[in-house]
Amino acid sequence: MAEMYIRVAEEENEEPMEIPSEDDGTVLLSTVAAQFPGACGLRYRSPVSQCMRGVRLVDGILHAPENGWGNLVYVVNYPKETVLPDNKRKMDEIDASSATKIKRGDQKTSDLIVLGLPWKTSEQDLKDYFSTFGEVIMVQVKRDVKTGNSKGFGFVRFTEWESQGKVMSQRHMIDGRWCDCKLPNSKVSPDEPMRSRKVFVGRCTEDMTTDELRQFFMQYGEVTDVFIPKPFRAFAFVTFADDQVSYCCFRIDFKCSRTVQPKYSDVCSTFYGGLFPDPG
DNA sequence: GTTGAGCGTT
Numbered sequence: 623m624a625e626m627y628i629r630v631a632e633e634e635n636e637e638p639m640e641i642p643s644e645d646d647g648t649v650l651l652s653t654v655a656a657q658f659p660g661a662c663g664l665r666y667r668s669p670v671s672q673c674m675r676g677v678r679l680v681d682g683i684l685h686a687p688e689n690g691w692g693n694l695v696y697v698v699n700y701p702k703e704t705v706l707p708d709n710k711r712k713m714d715e716i717d718a719s720s721a722t723k724i725k726r727g728d729q730k731t732s733d734l735i736v737l738g739l740p741w742k743t744s745e746q747d748l749k750d751y752f753s754t755f756g757e758v759i760m761v762q763v764k765r766d767v768k769t770g771n772s773k774g775f776g777f778v779r780f781t782e783w784e785s786q787g788k789v790m791s792q793r794h795m796i797d798g799r800w801c802d803c804k805l806p807n808s809k810v811s812p813d814e815p816m817r818s819r820k821v822f823v824g825r826c827t828e829d830m831t832t833d834e835l836r837q838f839f840m841q842y843g844e845v846t847d848v849f850i851p852k853p854f855r856a857f858a859f860v861t862f863a864d865d866q867v868s869y870c871c872f873r874i875d876f877k878c879s880r881t882v883q884p885k886y887s888d889v890c891s892t893f894y895g896g897l898f899p900d901p902g
Numbered sequence: 903g904t905t906g907a908g909c910g911t912t
Contacts, residue, residue: 735909764910775908807909824904849906856903 628691630654630698633730634667635805638695647691649684654698663699669846669863672791689844692864731786736776736794738801739763743772751796752778756785778803823858826850835860 628649629638639657643649655661664677664684677696678685736748748761760779763772780786794801823835832848835858839845844863851857 733910737908762910764908767911773908775910777910804909822905826904828903851906854903855906857905859906 628696630696632698634697647686651679651682651684658698660700661698662701664696665699666694666696731780731783733777733779733806734786734789734803735806736778736801736803738799739772739774739776740797740799741772741774743797747797748776748778755789757781820859820861823860826856826858828854
């Protein structure tokens with residue numbers, strides 16, 4: 623395998639840096655550490671399970687996941703701040719500048735947007751609810767400035783990374799409504815749309831089924847989700863396991879007939895034609 | 903009948 627680059631960032635939604643692999647497709651931990659001093663490993667969010675997964679590390683060599691590195695963003699692991707006696711010596715070897723980096727890079731939390739709140743839910747209600755997941759350092763309910771009425775969403779922030787992960791991984795019943803907690807849009811880097819694993823599928827006809835879309839898009843890569851809004855809205859979303867795939871599909875336009883046919887945009891046919899079957 | 907509702911006064 624020729625040298626390639628994998629994308630690595632300190633946090634999931636931060637601008638990634640491209641790190642070169644070795645000829646055999648592995649990545650040296652030392653190469654990662656050259657850019658992220660103090661790094662002790664990598665993890666990534668599994669496109670299928672949506673859980674964080676560790677990258678296999680043997681003798682300083684990082685091994686690609688089952689299906690290759692793909693275009694996922696790998697997140698740097700740093701040693702925990704609480705160090706066991708056995709690891710003490712290793713920690714001492716890390717220089718002072720990287721020590722501050724460890725604190726910063728050690729999975730700091732971010733605000734989460736809480737969507738779907740009942741109008742009546744207050745800050746205190748939010749705090750009471752989310753405190754069951756861990757220490758809450760901030761809650762907000764966004765309100766109309768004039769009327770003071772809730773806008774139906776808010777924000778929450780936890781002290782612990784683990785609490786944030788747990789909260790993002792599930793839905794929440796708050797005051798009788800199901801709510802979702804996500805990383806807010808404003809935190810997403812500007813080029814995010816091009817890296818989305820999700821493609822918009824326009825001009826759908828009402829008879830199209832999720833199975834049909836799945837069958838069709840499978841030819842481009844592993845499909846993890848197909849969403850067709852109800853009632854019928856003439857569009858759908860298809861989510862792939864690998865974000866590079868959806869980048870390639872970014873400009874595919876659908877002709878919605880019973881047999882689904884893609885139309886190739888200039889972008890796809892020029893730069894990514896190899897990934898697609900011939901239009902004819 | 904072409905973007906899932908909703909994205910933050912500091």
